[in-house]
């Protein structure tokens with residue numbers, strides 16, 4: 001008699017994390033006037049469950065890199081895998097949260113989060129997941145409100161919850177806290193850490209804030225000009241081994257911070 | 272003492288506020304009351320100049336005789352028929368025209384290919400003045416209902432077509448991209464993001480279309496009809512029945528306003544619901 005093992009029931013603590021593999025990825029934008037290579041020779045392996053922060057000057061191709069994982073953009077050469085899935089078209093295994101919340105104005109907070117549910121999710125389990133996410137992101141009192149009735153920080157939490165409703169193998173965050181005030185930003189960083197504890201997925205996060213990168217990430221890469229033609233590549237790949245919570249006064253933290261700021265062309269003596 | 276001072280400055284409006292006070296005081300009255308002042312004043316002046324003989328009755332009949340004309344026609348059963356047929360033409364033409372405008376507007380607004388093929392032709396058709404269609408429609412469809420309803424369809428089509436196509440092209444690209452990143456595409460994307468985003472525009476298009484529908488209706492009925500409010504206008508003109516003519520104009524104003532008010536209620540609901 002064949003032994004059948006029931007698949008473990010999906011709960012929020014089941015990891016859905018997938019590794020991400022960039023192989024020889026480059027991206028050239030061709031317009032009528034010119035052809036410009038933005039990214040070149042990207043080779044990266046991000047293990048499942050890792051939190052990767054991506055730093056780099058504005059316009060160097062950070063968003064382009066994330067978009068190519070979600071399938072909103074596609075590399076000119078090379079390929080990208082999330083787990084065994086080779087990205088080709090929209091990648092439904094990942095979910096994106098953008099710098100702007102991008103919520104549907106005519107839907108309530110709850111209905112906006114529901115947009116993220118994977119197709120074919122059963123009503124009951126979908127509802128349960130949304131309840132859990134609303135609770136986790138502290139939106140219980142706002143579930144029935146419309147986007148225009150909530151603050152920017154709350155809207156960004158809705159956007160995050162919507163992405164998590166997908167139970168993504170890879171969570172893509174493109175400067176998710178970039179438009180928030182400093183205080184809200186710090187609270188969002190704490191939230192992200194607690195979310196990652198409950199939804200342990202792979203995270204690729206673009207930020208322009210070195211402190212944010214060093215606070216949240218297991219690994220920080222810096223994109224910058226590596227070739228003569230102005231295309232960006234990975235110019236630094238830094239593992240952050242310190243556990244959570246992290247003290248910004250730790251020797252290693254301070255040293256990494258100075259190093260990254262210098263790489264980004266900032267004179268650290270003023271900061 | 273100091274608290275009393277604070278209270279004083281708050282309660283006493285500044286002199287500048289006093290000056291703006293007259294308009295503010297008037298505006299405190301109910302809106303419908305303010306809106307009725309001009310029509311009632313016009314009616315009063317009309318009554319005065321006609322009854323006093325300042326204006327000859329064959330130039331301008333008295334308000335009373337206009338009302339009498341209405342009742343006279345109503346008793347014959349003619350007025351009901353004229354109003355009924357005109358309303359039917361407007362509603363039919365408006366319904367078909369705006370549905371067609373919605374469908375083609377969505378096509379041209381969503382598909383660059385459709386826009387490339389249809390855009391120029393449709394905007395050229397739009398440039399044709401409404402009355403230019405009448406002789407052609409009468410030749411093709413004779414004097415029957417079809418020619419009138421078709422003209423109203425033409426009138427209702429363009430406002431909806433234009434607003435819907437334009438609005439769809441300007442739906443927030445960020446929203447569409449976010450929805451696409453969750454795997455929405457095609458009809459599902461249309462239903463979830465694009466259509467809801469343009470609902471308010473659809474309603475403003477519909478209101479314009481309704482106004483156009485009445486305009487084109489009267490044009491159609493003026494030029495070739497044996498019934499309807501537009502026919503009543505030419506008929507009264509030919510028979511020198513100024514009282515009926517004015518009555519018809521008032522009726523057109525009333526029906527135009529009523530139908531527009533109904534749509535504006537729907538529009539307000541839509542804006543509240545979809546933005």
Ligand SMILES: Nc1ncnc2c1ncn2[C@@H]1O[C@H](COP(=O)(O)OP(=O)(O)O)[C@@H](O)[C@H]1O
Pocket residue numbers: 029030038056057058059060061062063064065
């Ligand atoms: N669709 C596009 N067409 C042409 N150029 C583009 C397009 N998207 C991005 N770029 C160019 O690629 C470069 C990198 O853009 P982006 O990835 O948004 O940078 P970052 O997110 O690092 O600020 C920019 O110089 C931008 O002008």
Ligand SMILES: [Mg+2]
Pocket residue numbers: 062063064174
């Ligand atoms: Mg960017």
